[in-house]
Amino acid sequence: MDIKDIIKPENFVYGKSKVLTDTVMHYCPGCSHGVVHKILAEVIEEMGIQDKTIGISPVGCAVFAYKYIDIDWQQAAHGRAPALATATKRLYPDKYVVAYQGDGDLASIGTAEIMHACNRGENIVVIFINNAIYGMTGGQMAPTTLLGMKTATTPYGRRADLNGYPLKITELIAQLEGTCYVTRQSVQNPGSVRKAKKAIRKAFENSALKKGTSFVEIVSTCNSNWKMTPVKANKWMEENMFPFYPLGDIKDR
Amino acid sequence: MAEKLLKKGNEAIALAAIRYGADGYFGYPITPQSEVMETLMEEMPWETTGMVVLQAESETSSINMLYGGACCGKKVMTSSSSPGISLMCEGISYMAGAELPCLVVDVIRGGPGLGTIQPAQGDYFQAVKGGGHGDYKIIVLAPASVQEMYDFVGLGFDLAFKYRNPVMILSDGAIGQMMEKVELRDPVRRLTDKEITEKYGHWATVGKPASRKGNIISSLSLAASEMEAINLRLQAKYQKMRENEVRFEKTMCDNAEYLLVAFGSSARICEGTLEIARSKGIRMGLLRPITLFPYPETAIREMLPQLKGIMSVELNAGQMVEDVRLAVNGAVPVEFYGRMGGSIFSPEEVFEAFAKKFNL
Numbered sequence: 008m009d010i011k012d013i014i015k016p017e018n019f020v021y022g023k024s025k026v027l028t029d030t031v032m033h034y035c036p037g038c039s040h041g042v043v044h045k046i047l048a049e050v051i052e053e054m055g056i057q058d059k060t061i062g063i064s065p066v067g068c069a070v071f072a073y074k075y076i077d078i079d080w081q082q083a084a085h086g087r088a089p090a091l092a093t094a095t096k097r098l099y100p101d102k103y104v105v106a107y108q109g110d111g112d113l114a115s116i117g118t119a120e121i122m123h124a125c126n127r128g129e130n131i132v133v134i135f136i137n138n139a140i141y142g143m144t145g146g147q148m149a150p151t152t153l154l155g156m157k158t159a160t161t162p163y164g165r166r167a168d169l170n171g172y173p174l175k176i177t178e179l180i181a182q183l184e185g186t187c188y189v190t191r192q193s194v195q196n197p198g199s200v201r202k203a204k205k206a207i208r209k210a211f212e213n214s215a216l217k218k219g220t221s222f223v224e225i226v227s228t229c230n231s232n233w234k235m236t237p238v239k240a241n242k243w244m245e246e247n248m249f250p251f252y253p254l255g256d257i258k259d260r
Numbered sequence: 261m262a263e264k265l266l267k268k269g270n271e272a273i274a275l276a277a278i279r280y281g282a283d284g285y286f287g288y289p290i291t292p293q294s295e296v297m298e299t300l301m302e303e304m305p306w307e308t309t310g311m312v313v314l315q316a317e318s319e320t321s322s323i324n325m326l327y328g329g330a331c332c333g334k335k336v337m338t339s340s341s342s343p344g345i346s347l348m349c350e351g352i353s354y355m356a357g358a359e360l361p362c363l364v365v366d367v368i369r370g371g372p373g374l375g376t377i378q379p380a381q382g383d384y385f386q387a388v389k390g391g392g393h394g395d396y397k398i399i400v401l402a403p404a405s406v407q408e409m410y411d412f413v414g415l416g417f418d419l420a421f422k423y424r425n426p427v428m429i430l431s432d433g434a435i436g437q438m439m440e441k442v443e444l445r446d447p448v449r450r451l452t453d454k455e456i457t458e459k460y461g462h463w464a465t466v467g468k469p470a471s472r473k474g475n476i477i478s479s480l481s482l483a484a485s486e487m488e489a490i491n492l493r494l495q496a497k498y499q500k501m502r503e504n505e506v507r508f509e510k511t512m513c514d515n516a517e518y519l520l521v522a523f524g525s526s527a528r529i530c531e532g533t534l535e536i537a538r539s540k541g542i543r544m545g546l547l548r549p550i551t552l553f554p555y556p557e558t559a560i561r562e563m564l565p566q567l568k569g570i571m572s573v574e575l576n577a578g579q580m581v582e583d584v585r586l587a588v589n590g591a592v593p594v595e596f597y598g599r600m601g602g603s604i605f606s607p608e609e610v611f612e613a614f615a616k617k618f619n620l
Binding site: 070083087 | 283284286312314316317318320321322324325326327328329331332334336350351354358453464465466467468469470473474475476477478479480
């Protein structure tokens with residue numbers, strides 16, 4: 008049998024989402040962003056909402072999300088994505104608005120914007136990539152950097168007395184009346200990818216039901232700045248990140 | 261007959277926003293402009309025109325809500341006063357860079373810092389010369405009456421969409437708080453979502469149909485050559501503004517030998533100074549720039565052959581006078597008189613300063 012006989016639509020077991028562009032991603036091999044982009048694109052495709060979804064990209068590695076997911080995008084100033092999303096959703100209540108943010112963007116410079124957007128119960132989807140480090144700027148301490156973790160600005164490890172404690176912002180957000188769904192997921196193996204995709208789908212469905220803000224944290228790896236191989240980074244995340252940032256739904260109503 | 265009301269400048273802004281078909285107002289309380297949002301909340305336009313009115317958690321958030329709303333092709337605006345505008349400057353720079361239309365109202369108070377809540381014009385540089393980072397310009401309109409506060413909302417939106425650029429109404433605590441007669445213009449209805457998609461769907465984030473590529477609104481371009489090309493395009497746009505949008509008003513300028521240049525509330529006060537000067541036989545005129553960017557430098561330059569001297573009169577330490585001097589380029593003496601920190605001059609005081617500076 009020739010290879011040409013095998014490559015037929017009826018034999019496909021897997022395909023790239025039509026909502027993903029063909030642009031080669033700038034993300035490092037092993038980075039979680041690519042997987043999250045993939046499942047986000049799949050959810051948009053499966054729900055048939057490509058023409059109704061407006062994305063807000065952050066400042067950070069995912070600033071270029073607009074190159075990879077084929078929807079209309081707004082590129083926000085650092086930390087301000089929830090403000091853009093608020094206005095967009097209020098002015099277009101029947102569209103789907105998704106803010107995609109990293110830990111520095113969401114949990115440091117943009118803390119006020121995310122807290123108040125969630126507290127107002129804006130009917131938006133927030134995807135929060137927590138890899139405990141600033142990726143784009145070269146591996147500095149993030150608000151979510153674990154104690155003892157070495158970064159470019161904590162070269163001897165994060166110390167509570169010098170640098171404060173890692174911020175569990177997702178738990179804080181779950182306290183807010185405006186949020187309807189707050190969950191923490193990961194994408195380091197097929198099972199976790201399926202769960203994370205389910206969570207993102209639920210967040211979009213909540214948005215249509217106008218139940219309030221849906222917030223999906225993805226505990227992620229940044230193997231380049233963690234200075235590990237992708238495999239080792241996944242293991243390190245499971246052993247060190249998950250105990251402090253436990254996976255699962257924190258709020259679902 | 262059009263309806264006439266007695267209103268504060270700030271209230272006029274709010275009424276105009278609804279009647280000029282604004283889609284969204286996003287703001288944060290700060291004296292002396294809080295009546296703008298208070299009036300909007302009392303009017304409840306979401307029940308009538310469908311306009312969104314939202315109190316944000318900060319001015320930083322307000323301006324970024326404008327960024328989001330403007331990306332959608334909607335008519336969005338905010339208002340604030342000096343310290344709040346400082347916080348917004350980041351967002352204004354981003355919106356200028358991303359070429360987004362919006363209207364920002366600055367009701368200036370005395371500074372620097374927390375300063376005072378009294379009127380001043382100390383934010384001329386911030387509005388006209390930048391405020392935020394990078395080589396950008398915004399159109400700056402300077403109202404001198406409550407009627408102009410109202411009218412410039414409509415004009416401001418028109419210019420913002422004509423150039424896809426932020427426009428600022430640069431007012432002050434005096435114009436914002438004083439009450440005057442204001443004539444309400446015929447209402448302009450809001451565009452429907454369908455109309456917005458037809459008009460702005462080629463650039464706005466209105467949801468991507470299968471027929472086109474995704475619209476991406478961003479001020480980011482990492483390649484230096486691309487960023488320079490964007491800058492050149494922006495500068496060409498600003499040049500078009502200079503060519504087409506200069507607005508000013510001349511009073512008693514035909515036979516004037518001396519010229520006062522003043523904007524906003526200073527210009528109102530200088531009208532009294534003109535009367536004093538003319539009663540003493542001094543041929544004084546007043547040029548009131550209505551657009552501070554683009555600046556009416558040609559209008560000033562054209563008067564030079566008839567002039568013995570010019571005085572710029574401002575409620576600051578001397579900011580616009582730099583633009584007057586650039587226009588005059590040393591051809592005649594250019595003096596300055598101003599007060600700061602919320603203190604206001606009287607027409608007599610301005611005349612005395614003028615007489616002293618020109619030995620009259």
